[in-house]
Amino acid sequence: MDTKNSPPVCNYEGSDYQTSFWDQGGRQYEDRTEAIALKRLLPKSGRLMLELGAGAGRNTSRYAGFDRIVVLDYSRTQLEQAQERLGQSDKYIYVAADVYRLPFIDDLFDGATMIRVLHHMADAPKALRQIKNVMASGGIFILEFANKLNLKAILRYLLGRQKWSPFTLEPVEFVELNFDFHPDAVQNWLKELGFSIERILTLSHFRVGFLKRFVPTGILVFFDSIFQWTGAWWQYTPSVFMKAVRAKQEAGSVKRTLSVLGYFKCPDCGGSALVDKTDYLECSSCKKRWEFKEGIYDFREPIKN
Numbered sequence: 001m002d003t004k005n006s007p008p009v010c011n012y013e014g015s016d017y018q019t020s021f022w023d024q025g026g027r028q029y030e031d032r033t034e035a036i037a038l039k040r041l042l043p044k045s046g047r048l049m050l051e052l053g054a055g056a057g058r059n060t061s062r063y064a065g066f067d068r069i070v071v072l073d074y075s076r077t078q079l080e081q082a083q084e085r086l087g088q089s090d091k092y093i094y095v096a097a098d099v100y101r102l103p104f105i106d107d108l109f110d111g112a113t114m115i116r117v118l119h120h121m122a123d124a125p126k127a128l129r130q131i132k133n134v135m136a137s138g139g140i141f142i143l144e145f146a147n148k149l150n151l152k153a154i155l156r157y158l159l160g161r162q163k164w165s166p167f168t169l170e171p172v173e174f175v176e177l178n179f180d181f182h183p184d185a186v187q188n189w190l191k192e193l194g195f196s197i198e199r200i201l202t203l204s205h206f207r208v209g210f211l212k213r214f215v216p217t218g219i220l221v222f223f224d225s226i227f228q229w230t231g232a233w234w235q236y237t238p239s240v241f242m243k244a245v246r247a248k249q250e251a252g253s254v255k256r257t258l259s260v261l262g263y264f265k266c267p268d269c270g271g272s273a274l275v276d277k278t279d280y281l282e283c284s285s286c287k288k289r290w291e292f293k294e295g296i297y298d299f300r301e302p303i304k305n
């Protein structure tokens with residue numbers, strides 16, 4: 001495998017994550033509070049949205065205000081599930097790719113979201129830098145991350161039941177390829193990349209087993225939606241949403257293209273001249289071939305000759 005010193009990727013290939021976690025896993029509360037947060041943070045309309053780690057497309061229809069949405073995931077089988085849900089049309093472009101090696105030209109997207117994905121990033125700053133590069137100036141990036149500075153972790157730490165400190169800036173890997181982050185660390189990374197943080201919402205204030213069992217979901221969702229605004233002042237919940245805006249560049253730096261082919265660059269050599277050969281795209285610079293099959297562009301590994 002050609003990993004090009006990329007950090008390891010958490011792969012949901014063949015996973016029934018959508019069914020087991022979301023549909024039957026008692027995650028209605030989390031799903032509904034996310035829908036509310038997205039509504040609060042997303043612009044009403046937009047041109048081109050990049051959904052990073054879209055999975056089976058649970059959130060995708062919430063971005064319908066954008067003319068077109070690039071639905072990206074590392075797992076092809078997750079994208080197939082997203083296709084079943086959303087259908088094949090000009091509105092949705094399905095792309096299998098590694099977040100560390102994004103196959104897009106610079107300054108392309110005026111919107112991007114990454115929800116429940118940073119959680120699996122061994123090198124978060126590297127991933128965020130890739131995202132910054134493909135975003136247009138003034139573009140809006142909505143990032144969700146798992147917060148290590150949550151009340152449960154703080155209590156466990158203070159009671160001596162947990163070794164790692166929730167107060168320090170470094171990420172904690174509590175299970176292999178599952179990371180929680182300090183809100184200040186995430187803010188620092190975004191600011192270093194030239195993003196300004198426009199709004200912070202906190203979610204899942206009531207992610208507690210007995211509450212979820214005994215209190216009707218609608219009531220929990222209602223109170224969570226009110227408490228989300230307190231994210232502006234403090235962040236002690238397991239899930240945090242940030243709305244970041246990419247700094248404006250000098251005029252003329254934004255590339256606008258209508259053809260889907262024009263979005264892409266070769267993730268291996270960076271060449272932006274890809275030639276459409278029906279079943280694959282061929283890079284004019286390094287001649288690598290990237291598969292296009294059943295409506296999914298695959299930029300993970302080039303086709304072997």
Ligand SMILES: [Zn+2]
Nearest residue numbers: 266269283286
């Ligand atoms: Zn190339």
